[in-house]
Amino acid sequence: MKRARPYDRDRALEAALDLFWRKGYHATSLKDLEAALAMKPGSIYAAFKSKEALYLAVLDRYFERGRGGLREQLARTDSPLEALAEHLRSFARVKEGGTDGRACMLVKTLLDMPPDEAAIAARSRRYLDEMKAEIAAAFEKAKDRGELPPEADAARLARRFQAYLAALRIEVHRGTAPDELAALAEDMAAEVEGLRARQASPSGA
Secondary structure, three states: OOOOOOOOHHHHHHHHHHHHHHHOOOOOOHHHHHHHHOOOHHHHHHHHOOHHHHHHHHHHHHHHHHHHHHHHHHHOOOOHHHHHHHHHHHHHHOOOOOHHHOOOHHHHHHHHOOHHHHHHHHHHHHHHHHHHHHHHHHHHHHHHOOOOOOOOOHHHHHHHHHHHHHHHHHHHHOOOOHHHHHHHHHHHHHHHHHHHHHHHOOOOO
16 A cells, blocks of 8 residues: 655644635635645544644744744844834835735734634734733833833834734735835834834924
8 A cells, every 4th residue: 555645844833824824714714735735534633633633833934934034133133112113114125925925924813713713813812912011021121221211112113013014914914015015114104213212302392
C-alpha cells in the first residue's frame, strides 16, 4: 500500500489561515479545507483534531505574526512614538490582493462567532487584549524616554491606537483608493507624533 506523504504543518497552517481569513469559520467547509490544504479529511483530523482546533491554531499564527511585526517596527528606532506612527503608515503600503489587504482577522472572528463558539471568541478577545497591552507598553516606554508627559494614560492611548489599526484594516478591505488610504494613515500617524510635539511645547503656549 502506498504511504501518504507526510504533511507540511507550516504550509497547511498558512493555507488554512488564508482560507479562514477569506471565507470565515462557518462558511469554510471540509471540502474547502481538503482543497486548500491538499489533505484528506482523515489526515486533517489526525493532524489538527478538529476544525475548531485548526482555527485556533490559525489564530495563534495570525496573532504571533501581527505581534512580531509590531515588535520589529519598535526595534528599528529608539523613538516609540516614531515607531508607532510608522506602523500606522505601513498599512497604506499593503500589496493589492494580498492577505494584508483584509480586515483584522481577530476582529472579524469576534464579530462572526455566535455564543456556542465561545472558545474561538475568547481566543480572539484575548489576543486583542494582548496586542493592546503590547501597544500600551510602547506608550509607557515613550513616557520613560520623555516623549510623553508622566501623566499620559498609556492604556487609553493604546485603545485609541488599536482602534486606528482596525479602521485602517477596514479601509484596505473595502478597497479605499491608495492615495486616500495613505492620507488617512498619515493623519493618524501625525496625531501620534503630535503627542510628542505637544509635550515639548512651552507651558502656557
